[in-house]
Amino acid sequence: MAGCELTHLPRLSIDVALARRQHAAYEHALRDAGYTVERLEASPEMPDSVFIEDVAIVFDELAIVTRPGAESRRAEVPAVAEALQRFRPVRVIQPPGTIDGGDVLVAGRQVFVGLSTRTNADAARQMREILAPLGYTVREARVRGCLHLKSAVTAIAGGTLLANLAWIERGLFDGFDVVEIDASEPMAANALRVGDRVIYPTAFPRTADRLAARGLTLSFVDASEVAKAEGAVTCCSLIVN
Numbered sequence: 001m002a003g004c005e006l007t008h009l010p011r012l013s014i015d016v017a018l019a020r021r022q023h024a025a026y027e028h029a030l031r032d033a034g035y036t037v038e039r040l041e042a043s044p045e046m047p048d049s050v051f052i053e054d055v056a057i058v059f060d061e062l063a064i065v066t067r068p069g070a071e072s073r074r075a076e077v078p079a080v081a082e083a084l085q086r087f088r089p090v091r092v093i094q095p096p097g098t099i100d101g102g103d104v105l106v107a108g109r110q111v112f113v114g115l116s117t118r119t120n121a122d123a124a125r126q127m128r129e130i131l132a133p134l135g136y137t138v139r140e141a142r143v144r145g146c147l148h149l150k151s152a153v154t155a156i157a158g159g160t161l162l163a164n165l166a167w168i169e170r171g172l173f174d175g176f177d178v179v180e181i182d183a184s185e186p187m188a189a190n191a192l193r194v195g196d197r198v199i200y201p202t203a204f205p206r207t208a209d210r211l212a213a214r215g216l217t218l219s220f221v222d223a224s225e226v227a228k229a230e231g232a233v234t235c236c237s238l239i240v241n
Contacts, residue, residue, distance in 0.1 A: 001014045001016060001019060001047055001050070001225075001229055012228045013228075014225050014228050014229060015225055016225075018224075018225055019050075019225035019226065022221065022222050022223060022224070022225055022226070023050065023226075023236065025221055025222065026199070026221050026223070026233070026236055026237075029194075029199050029219045029221055030194060030199070030237060032219065033194040033195040033196070033197055033199070033219065034194075034195050035194060035195075035239070037237075038083070040052070040079050040080065040083055041079065045075060046073075046075060046076055047072075048070070048072070048073050048076075048229070049073075049076050050226065050229075050231065050235075050236055051102070051226075051229075051231050051235040051236065052076075052080065052235075052236065052237060052238055053101040053102055053234055053235045053236070053237065053238060054066065054068055054073065054100040054101045054102050054118075054235065055068065055073070055076050055077055055080040055101060055238075056080050056081070056084055056101060056238055057101050057104045057106070058084065058087075058088065058238055058239065058240050058241075059088075059106070059131070059134070059136075060241070061088075061089075061134050062088050062089045062090065062091055062130075062134075063084040063087070063088040063089070063090050063091070063240075064090075064091050064092075064093065064127065064130060065077055065080060065081045065084070065090055065091070065092045065093065066093050066099045066100060066101055066123075067092075067093040067094070067095065067097055067098050067099060067123065068098065068099075068100055068118065069098040069099065069100055069116070069117065069118025069119060069120075070100075070118065080238070084238070084240070087240050088240070091130050093123050093126050093127075094126065096120070096122050097120060097122040097123030097125075097126050098118060098119060098120050098122075098123055099113070099118070099119040099120070099123035099124070099127070100116075100118040100119055100148060101238075102118075102147070102148030102149070102150050102151070102234070102235060103115075103116050103118060103119040103143065103148045103149045103150070104127070104149070104150075105141075105149055105150055105153060105154065105155060106155065107155045107159075107161065107176065108158070108159070109135055109136050109137060110136070110137050110139065111127065111131060111136050111137065111138045111139070112138075112139050112140075112141050112149060112153075112172070113127055113138060113139070113140050113141065113149070114140075114141050114142070114143040114148060114149025114150075114152075115140055115141065115142055115143060116143035116147065116148060116149065117147070118147070118148065119143075121140065124138065124140050139172065141168065141169055141172050142169060143167070144167055145166065145167045146164075146167050147230050149168075150189075150190055150232075150234050151164075151167070151187070151189065151190060151232065152164050152167035152168045152189055153167075153168050153173070153189055154189060154190055154191050154192070154193075154234060155193060156179065156191050156193050156198050156211065156216060157193065157198075157214075157216065159176055159177055160176065160177045160178075160179065160214070161173060161176045161177070161178050161179065162178075162179045162181065162188075162189050162191050162207075162211070163178050163179070163180060163181065163189050164180075164181050164186055164187075164188070164189040165178070165180055166186070167186075167189075179210055179211065179214060180210075181204070181207045181210075182204070182206035182207045182210065184206060185203075185204040185206055185207050187203075187204070187227070187232070188201075188203075188204035188206075188207035189207075190232035190233055190234055190235075191211070191233065191234070192233040192234045192237070192239075194219075194239060196217060197216075197217040197218065197219050198211065198216050198217065198218055198219065199218075199219045199220075199221055199233050200218045200219065200220055200221070200233065201220070201221060201222070201223045201227075201232070201233060202220045202221065202222050202223075203222075203223070203224065203227070208220070221233065
């Protein structure tokens with residue numbers, strides 16, 4: 001993890017032993033929500049592979065395997081594609097498209113693709129061509145101030161989003177019920193909806209209070225070490241329902 005890709009944060013020392021304990025607790029939260037956890041093998045040449053979300057986007061009908069924006073991450077693709085083939089038909093983003101799964105927000109039949117340092121317009125076009133016949137609408141969103149679109153906005157319930165409105169185009173999400181993060185917690189917009197609950201970092205108590213006030217059931221995890229690598233709770237799993 002010491003060799004992870006960084007775009008916005010300074011490089012800090014990561015306590016790998018603590019990261020492993022935190023990841024085990026994250027896996028426990030997934031199991032407690034009713035999921036079966038399957039691990040894939042990694043290697044020292046894949047320092048970002050814990051952020052498996054970036055390598056695929058899973059829909060009910062198929063899975064789209066990405067072409068990550070950081071070239072160092074493309075070695076992760078074959079193993080993820082092989083694992084997903086047991087559950088879904090797989091489509092693959094082709095060059096010159098680049099896209100990270102962290103830049104893709106799925107909210108019902110609407111798919112928002114964040115154009116960022118990792119994701120380009122050609123990949124968004126390919127996503128549209130793949131998904132339009134299945135009834136999905138694909139819209140592009142400019143990412144500013146953060147690494148990925150889902151650093152700025154995530155889906156936390158049917159029709160409800162959690163967002164840092166300073167980092168997204170507000171009008172793009174008209175029609176959704178938007179819960180704003182607490183302004184003192186700019187990184188608080190990343191939450192993982194699983195089953196009847198939301199997995200959420202312990203680092204953002206003020207925003208957590210806002211979510212609880214909406215009646216959401218929160219499952220708290222400490223994600224301090226992956227946060228040093230510009231990761232968050234959605235990044236560390238692919239959810240295959």
